[in-house]
Amino acid sequence: MGIESTAHTAGVGIITSEGKILSNQRSVYIPDEGEGIHPREAANHHVEKFPKLFKEAFEESKLSPNDITLVSYARGPGLGPCLRTGATAARAFAYTHQIPILGVNHCVAHLEIGLLEGATDPVLLYLSGANTQVIAYAAGRYRVFGETIDIGIGNGLDKFAREAGMGFPGGPKLEKVAEGDALIDLPYSVKGMDLAFSGLMTAAKQKLDSGHSLASVAYSVQETAFAMSCEVAERALAHTGKTELVLGGGVACNSRLREMATIMTEERGVKCFVPEMGLCVDNGVMIGWLGYQMMSAGYQITEEDNMVNQKYRTDMVEVTWR
Amino acid sequence: MKFRGAEAIVETIDWQGKTVISKTRNKRGYRHPSLEKKLVVERLRSESRIMERLISHGVSVPAIYSVNPVKNRIIMEFVDGRTLERALRTDAFNSHLKDLASLLSKIHSLGVIHGDPTTSNFLVKDKIYAIDFGLSSISDDPEDRASDLRVFLESLDSHHSEINGREIFLSAYSKGEGSKAVLEALKVLELRGRYNLMRG
Numbered sequence: 149m150g151i152e153s154t155a156h157t158a159g160v161g162i163i164t165s166e167g168k169i170l171s172n173q174r175s176v177y178i179p180d181e182g183e184g185i186h187p188r189e190a191a192n193h194h195v196e197k198f199p200k201l202f203k204e205a206f207e208e209s210k211l212s213p214n215d216i217t218l219v220s221y222a223r224g225p226g227l228g229p230c231l232r233t234g235a236t237a238a239r240a241f242a243y244t245h246q247i248p249i250l251g252v253n254h255c256v257a258h259l260e261i262g263l264l265e266g267a268t269d270p271v272l273l274y275l276s277g278a279n280t281q282v283i284a285y286a287a288g289r290y291r292v293f294g295e296t297i298d299i300g301i302g303n304g305l306d307k308f309a310r311e312a313g314m315g316f317p318g319g320p321k322l323e324k325v326a327e328g329d330a331l332i333d334l335p336y337s338v339k340g341m342d343l344a345f346s347g348l349m350t351a352a353k354q355k356l357d358s359g360h361s362l363a364s365v366a367y368s369v370q371e372t373a374f375a376m377s378c379e380v381a382e383r384a385l386a387h388t389g390k391t392e393l394v395l396g397g398g399v400a401c402n403s404r405l406r407e408m409a410t411i412m413t414e415e416r417g418v419k420c421f422v423p424e425m426g427l428c429v430d431n432g433v434m435i436g437w438l439g440y441q442m443m444s445a446g447y448q449i450t451e452e453d454n455m456v457n458q459k460y461r462t463d464m465v466e467v468t469w470r
Numbered sequence: 471m472k473f474r475g476a477e478a479i480v481e482t483i484d485w486q487g488k489t490v491i492s493k494t495r496n497k498r499g500y501r502h503p504s505l506e507k508k509l510v511v512e513r514l515r516s517e518s519r520i521m522e523r524l525i526s527h528g529v530s531v532p533a534i535y536s537v538n539p540v541k542n543r544i545i546m547e548f549v550d551g552r553t554l555e556r557a558l559r560t561d562a563f564n565s566h567l568k569d570l571a572s573l574l575s576k577i578h579s580l581g582v583i584h585g586d587p588t589t590s591n592f593l594v595k596d597k598i599y600a601i602d603f604g605l606s607s608i609s610d611d612p613e614d615r616a617s618d619l620r621v622f623l624e625s626l627d628s629h630h631s632e633i634n635g636r637e638i639f640l641s642a643y644s645k646g647e648g649s650k651a652v653l654e655a656l657k658v659l660e661l662r663g664r665y666n667l668m669r670g
Binding site for chain 2: 286287289291292293330331333336338339340341342371372375378379383386387407408409411412414415416
């Protein structure tokens with residue numbers, strides 16, 4: 149069983165040791181109109197929803213708590229109050245039913261769930277609200293080869309959408325309104341394998357204010373931001389010599405992004421793996437799957453594994469299960 | 471030799487009786503055509519101009535023989551060396567890191583930011599050569615120079631975690647002109663955002 153609560157999503161997932169998904173229950177906190185995620189409000193949402201999510205996960209999987217052999221939860225990175233509610237729910241459940249419990253890294257879980265799709269040694273293009281990274285395995289760890297140097301791509305899209313009068317989450321709403329074929333010139337900011345989005349989003353807002361239509365600005369924002377993302381993924385593929393790309397994170401649900409990544413990998417002659425949407429976004433299944441991978445490789449749980457860590461970096465995890 | 475990089479197809483070809491490097495920027499089907507055109511022309515122009523500037527100041531970069539914006543192609547000298555990435559896996563990594571630091575410092579003092587100084591973008595032969603100026607730019611800003619250092623340190627960390635090259639490299643770089651402000655800026659850059667914390 150995996151418990152996810154790093155940001156706006158509370159998730160409870162159940163997966164078998166063979167990688168069969170028995171349940172993937174999720175509930176997403178939606179902030180008030182015109183506002184972003186309030187960490188405490190999000191945590192309150194999770195507290196309220198967890199009992200129902202547990203119940204539904206057992207109903208769907210037709211299992212009972214005694215069938216669960218390991219409870220994993222996302223230790224971080226994430227918003228403190230949200231992380232603590234997930235950790236508390238996981239502990240309460242695990243202690244009540246005398247099941248081992250393990251805290252795992254959220255970003256690594258996004259990559260590992262991609263391996264279920266058939267990838268063996270991929271580059272992960274991980275695009276979510278807060279995280280925008282290009283990750284690949286090298287010398288015992290998942291290393292971050294490239295990353296945003298200011299804001300996460302999803303946060304940038306959300307912020308622009310909010311300023312344009314659309315609610316949260318802004319990314320999917322922008323995708324719906326994006327239309328056109330003429331590109332408005334916006335800053336294209338790639339530094340090596342790193343990216344920057346804040347200048348792009350500010351410029352987009354200015355274009356909107358100067359009279360361009362929302363449809364055409366949204367279209368141009370998507371074209372520019374996703375081309376930047378695909379370019380750094382391509383650079384990481386070239387740099388590491390790896391031949392597989394996995395997409396992860398909520399922004400990876402965007403169909404234009406998926407299309408661009410597919411074209412890029414076809415042109416390069418590498419394989420592209422796109423997990424189904426329910427596994428791209430934050431979910432409990434991937435947390436449970438990573439915990440299982442770690443434990444089956446003989447991982448020894450330490451005291452530290454049972455504490456949340458808001459700044460738990462991808463490359464802090466020693467990869468012992470590969 | 472033929473190598474498909476992220477940016478371009480780089481291959482050795484026979485050109486006017488000698489072996490040279492031909493670098494052709496590939497078309498990116500995933501990019502909007504007008505974005506693609508803009509980036510290709512911008513990067514081709516900037517790359518050749520910057521290389522000319524460095525060559526005229528005696529910096530070891532490949533000589534440019536021909537630039538063709540229609541074919542998106544640059545013909546340049548073939549430096550038959552091995553990549554720094556491979557050279558760093560030998561016992562001589564220490565002196566390679568020092569050579570690289572003084573090369574990068576020279577490039578910076580001429581107002582050039584490499585833009586992508588990873589370990590695969592330097593060649594070691596009789597001396598060390600900088601290649602691939604596809605993402606380079608002109609700037610004197612210590613922060614831009616620091617950003618170059620950070621890209622290099624990152625590639626060192628992600629690809630050469632077995633050697634502790636950071637200190638060797640930075641102490642050699644610190645001997646160069648204007649390095650104090652750059653190293654200060656690097657500190658600030660590394661403290662900012664993702665380098666010491668990940669937002670959730």
